[in-house]
Amino acid sequence: MSAAIKKEKVSRKAAPKEPEQATAEPAVVSDDDEADDALSYDRIELLQDVGINASDIAKLKEDGFATVGQLFQVSMKRLLQVKGVSEAKAEKLIQAGRKIIGEKSGFITASSLLIKNKQKYFITTGSKQFDMLLGGGIETMSVTEVHGEFRTGKTQLCHTLCVTAQLPRSQGGGAGKVAMVDTEGSFRPQRVSEIAKTRYDLDPKEVLDNIIVARAHSHDAQMDMVTQLGVLFADPERGPFRLLIIDSITALFRTDFSGRGELSERQQRLNVHLQRLVKHAEEFNIAVLVVNQVMADPGANAMFGPVLKPVGGHVISHACHTRILMKKGRGDNRICKVIDSPCMPEAECTIQLTAGGISDVDE
CATH class of the missing domain: 1.10.150.20 (5' to 3' exonuclease, C-terminal subdomain)
Incomplete structure (x- = not known):
């Protein structure tokens, strides 16, 4: 594994069946090597x-x-x-x-679940303000959705996370590899190289070697890729993986299913796809980031301009744990707003798009 990833020995032993003692401490990320040695799943x-x-x-x-x-x-x-x-x-x-x-x-105690949740990581977005908004960063064992118009920084966030996910835990990273399913041809390895070298002083080749990318051209291919990723994530010799990105989650579903007659089938297939992502996130302790498109809402009050809503309707709303809206600001500034989260309040902050990726304003 490259120097860009913290060298952590991965044990093939399953996690203990019975935790020794439950504590009432808040869920935090631990740097204890023993916590990283146990697999979160049974092969x-x-x-x-x-x-x-x-x-x-x-x-x-x-x-x-x-x-x-x-x-x-x-x-x-x-x-x-x-x-x-x-x-x-x-x-x-x-x-x-x-x-x-x-x-x-079957059933487990809430105390046991609390201990399991302490194994979660938080991957920095590159912006301290944005991280605070999310409670620490992009969370593992969770699906995060980001949506917005074109040129609002969604793909730039993905490029930044491709680098930060490889940083050591002490620097807010995930100390792991990245998998990406590209449905729109928007991934740019040269942009990842620029962020790695300019901002984090990492070897661009080593960073890129720790990212696997697949280009999907149909929703069937997209779903198959995510299914097969489960086999890859379960192989300790190939990992550890800490981040899975789908950019974008709904583009191919909108292409392959058109018209009201196919809407029900589209939503059913999309729901199956999202549930698979949720299971990957929880079982392999990875962060899943899905980029979503937006569409005009003809039924909304357009008195103050066009009203946009994320594609996917209630299926996306129920499946994703955290939802983020990105909007354009002045110049290179972008506004990020948490619109749904299981533990964080609705709030927003301003970030900046720089050569080093996502950062705080005037960093």
Whole structure:
């Protein structure tokens, strides 16, 4: 792994089943190496230890099942779609999975959940004011949506995060790699190189080597890429990954499904896609950032100019944990507003677009 990433040994051992003691401290990011050594998931290969054939495990991996927990994240109907899996075999897989993950497949105490939440990271946006607005930065185990008109800095935020996600934890980074699904051809590696060299004095090649990018041309390809990323995220030899970016989340769905007749199918497919992102975020302790487009709202009161709303409707609203609106300001300034968050109030701040990426105004 490159020097741009903090060297952290990744253990193949699963996290302890029972936390020793719950505390009432607020959720914070710890720099304790022991906290980083334990995986937050159980790899699908562990099923072989409880009687599942290696050939069946290989079929599960081919279909995107990379962890034991994913067996409990899908319906029986979805599990039966895996080649060679009958109802009897599906039930056997579920029973074998329960032997491995135990109580994690059902109810846990809120105290245990609090301890799990302390494993979250916060990846800096490059702006201290913006980080404060978000409670520390872009949060792992969470899906963050950013939307706004063109030229409001959405893609520049993505470019900045591609670098900051690789910084050491002590500098507000995630000490991990980045995966990006580009649906609009907006990713510019030269821009990432400029931010890495100009602002953080990092080797641009090493930073770029720690970013994997896929160009999607249809919503089916976009969904397949995210499914297969689960296998990659579950491989400790290829990671750790700390950030997944989709830019943009709705562009190809709007292209492939047009008209009111296909609206219901579009929303259903988009919901499946978003739920997969939520599961990746929670299971692999990564931050998921989705960039969204906006559209004119013909039903709104346009007395004070055109009213814009994010694409995706209630499906996006329910699936994303934090939602951010970006607006144009004076010159290179941009306004960022938190419009929905599970723990932060509605508020806004001003940032600046610079050669070094997102930063505070007149930094």
